[in-house]
Amino acid sequence: MADPKHPVVKPFLLTRSLQPENQETPIQFIENDIIQNHLFYRRNHFSYPKLTYSNFFLPIIGLVTKPMLLSMQTILQLPSKSLEIVLECSGNKRSFFEPIVFGEQWEKGAISQGIWKGVPLRTLLEISGIKKGAKEVIVEGYDFGKRTDLDKNFAYARSLPLEKALHSDTIIAYEYNHKPIPFKHGYPLRLIVPQWYGMASVKWIKQISIIDSHFTGPYQSIDYMYYPNHFNDNGAQPVTTMNVNSTIQKPLNLKRLNTGKHEIKGIAWTGKGFITKVEISTDHGFTWSNAKVDDTNPSYKWISWSYEWNVMEKGDFTILSKATDSYGQTQPSEANWNRNGYGYNAFDKIKVKIE
């Protein structure tokens, strides 16, 4: 008979749908700051595009002085930068909205972090030149398909206002974690827009074009809008910058624990600015204590935090986490409900039973 194997115990991506593929990162079980490819959440609107790369060129067109077709060789030779950034899907935590909202029921794992390397979009636009009157830069991906609410095919395309497109950290990336971008995450070229929710970071870039108007593709004018009302579109606002947020990784929700010391730990992140404080409450928010924060740093990374909880009393407890950023933004006790369920950032909350 065979000797026992040393069983490997590891987490997997959590499947939300397969057509298209939407799978989330098992964030509660992640211990590193860098998410490897196989645990990087996958978010698609369509089937994967079928590309042939043998003759790949990136067109830069529209209101440019010099329309161009850039080869990968050219792009790889331009000055590059590497950025370690949080990518968070704007639907992350959607399943926690009350009343419920339709769409992918992401829990806490539509978020990831890694190192992206590429050429600033600004560099490319300086080469092509920008004509007067330019307002937005459209980045279109190779992925396309049907929507349930409209009758024709659409490509996934999004625009950036010129100011964001020209930010020196908005890059056309070609590497993730020091390797070519994995196919499912946008190979060969992906737009990376730090500070904004992930929908801005268009995968499988097909073309870049500059326009003098406001782009109204459905992934900009129908989806990825905050609609505060159930039955009308009044007060709609585009989804852009990530909200200040935190996630408790440990203990797991609804776990039974002993009395004694327990580590409460997690991550916190924000779009604009950086995290300055994470607070924990174990009494429904009546009192708060500061968590120990690894490293408050003015970067695009999440920070890790931890709190030693000494509990001698038996019973059911609610644990809350609340992050604050350098712009003074703090997670609210209730999320701003919106019809499509974007930007959830209420206090993170778990319950445990001490026995």
Add this chain to the structure above:
Amino acid sequence: MADPKHPVVKPFLLTRSLQPENQETPIQFIENDIIQNHLFYRRNHFSYPKLTYSNFFLPIIGLVTKPMLLSMQTILQLPSKSLEIVLECSGNKRSFFEPIVFGEQWEKGAISQGIWKGVPLRTLLEISGIKKGAKEVIVEGYDFGKRTDLDKNFAYARSLPLEKALHSDTIIAYEYNHKPIPFKHGYPLRLIVPQWYGMASVKWIKQISIIDSHFTGPYQSIDYMYYPNHFNDNGAQPVTTMNVNSTIQKPLNLKRLNTGKHEIKGIAWTGKGFITKVEISTDHGFTWSNAKVDDTNPSYKWISWSYEWNVMEKGDFTILSKATDSYGQTQPSEANWNRNGYGYNAFDKIKVKIE
């Protein structure tokens, strides 16, 4: 540049905890009747046992005429049988109880199905002989560890009443899907108790003993009991036979769909008897229609069912499924709440938005 890969899109196990390892089957995405090893839900009370198999013998002791140490060779030479059965964790669907209950928050995937081959326990007990006064057969696994509520180590052990132990389909299995049982599922020997919830099917069998009393190990007298009350143990009943149940696999909960025809599909199963009917409601249970059932058969398998739903109206819909078995048991509209969250079998329920 490399050619595009044909991206493989597949579901993974869904992680509930890693220490011990508890991962559920992505049941919504399963299309086969036989669950392969890598998608078979994993349910552990402890770390995996560390076994050395070089000298494996199975002791059968206690109230037997002839205490024995059976070698694997002996066991493999005895007459065997193969059974295709549903294994369902009694905590399956625990996360749907209201009020919430603590413990692993299984959704719908703590269920699996496959072909188990082994020797009837009855055959072994006929060889060892059973002494007068025998009441129960204890099967103990190699897995052991601490509980949060008691101070010493316990092995995972469960007893069966003599009648169930002697049922000709209660087997000591050594193969799953025509291969040696995967280590995480009980290699080399696992008790398989058809019709009962999975806690009865003890993995990594270490020893079998016959006693003349009622076994009171904590996995029999504390856990795996239905406690109907929050704060006392009145009315406690042991968890045994699986309740009649059904699961909607498609559409996915909270999906947006077009008007038109949609397939609603799923599985249904029961402990005692077999499934005779599955009904679907798309109007909150006011009216019900029969689903098409693959094959009502008096076996231990689940059945697959489907229903063609033609919906021309836009709006939010609740879809319910309700199974009935050959003993006339029907899923209730609300599950019997119990403090540890076992045996959830209310109508299965999803919501979709037609747009």
